[in-house]
Amino acid sequence: MAFDLTINGSVHSVDADPQTPLLWVIRDHVGLTGTKFSCGIGQCGACTVHVDGRAIRSCSVPVSTAVGKPILTIEGVSSDGSHPIQMAWKEFDAPQCGYCQSGMIMAALALLTDRPRPTDADIDARVTNACRCGTYHRVRQAIHLAADLMRK
C-alpha cells in the first residue's frame, strides 16, 4: 500500500504493508539509518523518534499510525551536529559505542521540549532508554547543559 510520510519536513512516498513497524519504514524504505533497531519490543528505546512531537518507540508502532503526522528522526535534529542538544552531547563526550544515542537524544529532546528546566527526577522518569556502555552519567550532564543552551 502506498502512502506519504512527512519525515524531517520532507514528504516521502512509501509502498509498504501498513502494519510494518515505523522503524523499518524509516530505515529500509526511506533509508534513514540513524534510528536503530535493538530489542524489537519497545523495551530499550534505541528506535525512539518523535511523532507529532511525542517520543515513541518506533519498533512497536505500525507505520499506519504515523501517516499524516510530522515525524522527526535524529537526522532531522541537525545534520551538522549544531543543535544545542548535540553540542551538549559533544561537550560531555557522552557516546561510547553510540548505538543507543540517537534514541537517547530523541527522548531527551522530547523531555526538554516539555520541560525546559528538567530536574534529575524528570530525567529519570522520561529518559528510560537503555545504554549498555553505561553513558548515563554523561548523558544526564549533557541534558542539563542542553537545557541551558536551548534557553539561550
Add this chain to the structure above:
Amino acid sequence: MSTDVTRREFLATVAAAHGAFVLGFWMPDKTQAQTPVARPSGAVWYEEPATPEVNAWIVVAPDETVTIRIAQTELGQGVWTSNAMMVAEELQCDWTKVRPQYASANRDARERAPEWTLKVPGNGATDPSGGGEPTFGDRDRTGVAGIPDSLYRRMRTNAASSVKDGRYYLQLAGAEARERLLLAAAALWNVPVTELTAKDSVITHRSSGRSTTYGRIAERAAQTPHPHPETIRIKSPDQWTLMGTERKNLDVPLKVTGQTVYGIDVRLPGMKWAAVKACPVYGGDVKRYDFDAIRTMPGVRRAVQFPIPDPSCTRGRIFSGGVAVIADSWYQAKTAIDRMPIEWTIPPDNAAVNTAMMQDALAAAIAQPGRVRVEHGNVDGGFARAAKIVEATYSTPYLARARMEPGNATVLVTNDRVDIWIGDQSPQETRFSASKITGVPEQNVYIHLCHLGGGYGRNGNGPQAEQAIMIANQMRGTPVHMLWTREEDFVGTTYRAMGLARLKAGLDAEGWPIALEVRTCMQRDGFGPEASFDVTSRYQVPNYRYSTHTTRFHIPVGTRRGVGQAAHEFYRESFMNELAHAAGKDPYQYRRELIARTNLPYKADMLKALDMAAEMSGWGTPLPKGKARAIALEERGAEGNGSATISAMVHTVSLSREGKVRLERVDVAHDTGFGLVNPLSVKKQIEGQITWFYNDAMHQATTIADGHVVENNFNRFPLSRMAEDPPEINIRFFPTQHWLIGMAHDRATSIQSAIGDAIFQITGKRFRDLPFRKHDLTWS
C-alpha cells in the same frame, strides 16, 4: 536484474570510476558501471588512498588531512581516538586534521609487518622509555592468538590490551613517518635533516626561514625510505604532548547526528535481506522446514539452510545449525520466518539440561579434589590451630553480553572474492572463516570494518560472520545482509560461565587469617579456572591452597567483559568483608594490614589505592540508617612485577526498607602507570563499567531450561537505566612505576562485593549468589 558479479567487472568498473582499485565501492553489474555506490559519509572502513601512503598507518593528503589507520575496532572504548593519539604524538601532525580509518584486513593477509615493528624497544613493563610488555602469541592462521608478523600485527580488540600491545609500534609508526617527512624536506632543500623541526604538520628550517607542510611533502616522503628505521626511538611519557591529555573522541560527532555506519546500516545495490533462526539448543540442527508455507508471502525469495558452524571457525565452540529466509526487506524476511514451520534435531543430553542440574553438577565438582594451582605452608595445620573458622560459598550465573546492536553482517561471495561489511573485533579470524567456508583464499577476502554497537567481549564470540558467510555462499553474486533479531542474538553468542566458589579461612585469636582455602568451579572451557585467573590471595595468609574444579556443559562460553576475574573478585572481596566482620575489624584497615604484611612488588601501590579511595569517600564518617559504605581492592597483575592495573573503590549504597537498592556514590582511586593515553576515555571506561557491574550485581542472570537460554530479550534480561545511575562518581588518579595492563574490562568489579556487604550491614542478611535482585532485601 542480474546481480552476478565477476572480478573482471568489479575491477573494470571501479577502475573507471576512480583510476585505481578502490575498495569500499561495489558494482552491481555492467549496466551501472559508471555509477559506483558512493561511500556513505559515515563509513569508516578502509579506502585505498588517493595519494601514496607514507607508511601502512599514515596517509597525508595535499589538503593536510592525516588519515591514520586503526587496526582495532571502536566499540565505545575510545580506541579510534587513543590509537590515533599514539600515532599522532610521534608524527607531530595537526591533531585537528586527523581522520581515523580502519586498517585493511585484506592487506594484513598479503603484507608482512615492517621489520622495525617486530622488536619491542626497552626493558619491559617497568621501563618508562620502552615499549612496555606487549604479548603476541605464536603464529596462528585463525588469528585466535594473533598473527604476530602480519602487516598490522594485532587486529584483535580484546583483553583491554589495545594500548598495552599496540603502543610501541603505533608510536614507532608515527615516528617513522615523521622522520621520512623530515628526510624528504631535507633532501628538497639540500640541508641536514638535523636542522629541521616538525610541529603541527609544519616542517621548519629555522636558519633559512623556509617551511613546508606535511601535505606538500608527503608524496616525496612516500618515496623516501628511512635508511636506519631500527634506530628510531619512541617518546617516553615525559616527552608526550598529545598522549596524556584529555581528548574528545573522534567518532562522537558522527554519533550524535546518526551518521555513523554500523554493520546494520550497510546498504548495497541488489542486496537481499536474511532473517535467521538457529536451533535454540546449542548443538541442535534443522530436521526439516516448510518453505512452501511462506513462499507466497510478500517479498519472500527463498530459504537457505546452514549447518552448525565448523568449530575451527568458532574457537572450538559448538553453536547451532539453522535456516535463513531471504526477502526483499528484512521485516518481510523476519515476518516470514516467524511463520515458517521448523523442526529441530536436538541432542537429547543437551535438551535435558537446566540451571538447577548445572548448579548441582558444579557443587559435585567442587567437592572433588580438583587441580591444585597454588599451595604454600600447611593449610590443614592452620585450620587445626585456628581460633575461628569462617566458610562461605558464592555463586555467579551465566551472563550474556547483550550488546545493543544485534548480530549482523553483509556478505557478497563471488567465485574468486569475498566482501564482508561487519563490525568485528576479530577480523583476522573472520578472514580465516570466510576462506574456510567459501574456499576463496584469505588474500581475496575483503573485510570492510564498521564501528560496533557494543562489544563487551569480542562481540559475542558468536557465529554472526560465519552464519552470514554460509548463507551468502549459497547465493553467490548476490549481496546478503543477515540481521539477527534480539532473541536470535541471545542464541548466537557465548556466555560468561556460571561459577561457584567455596572459601574457608581459619582466623587466629586476633582475627587474622592463618589459613585459607579457595576452591573455584566453572565449566571446563570457561574463562576462569582454565584461563589462569588465579584468585591467589593478594592478602597475606601464611598457609594457602587454591584449587580449580571443572565440569562439562554444552553452553558455549567465552570472554565477556570482566572475564573470570569479575566473578573471582566478587568471591575474594566478599570473603574479605566477611572475615573482617568476623574479626570485628574495619574492612578497610583489615585489607590494609593484610596487604602491608606481603612482600608483593606493587604493595605500596595497592595501599595507596586503598588509602586514597577511603579518604575520598569520607570512610568512617557516620552515615544515616539505611546507608552503608564498602571498600574493595581491584587489581590485575599486582602479584607480579610486570604490567599491572591497580585501583580501589568505595561504594556508598542506600537500601530502603522496601528493599530498593541505590548506588549513591562511587569513589575511585586508580593508578595511571607511567601514563594514560587519553584520560577522558579512561574515565568513560570506569563510568561504563560502574554501570556494567551494577547490572551484574543487581539485575542480570541467564538461566537454562530444556537446554536453551531463557532470558532472550531485555524484558527478561534487564538493563539498568538513568534512574539507577549513581548520582556521584569521583575518579582520582595516582602515578605508578609500571605500564598498565588495560582499562576496558575489569574495573568496578567491586560493586558486586560492595552492594552485598552494604546489604549485610543494613539488614544483617548475607547473600552470596548474584544477582541480588532475586533476594528479599526488605528490612525494618
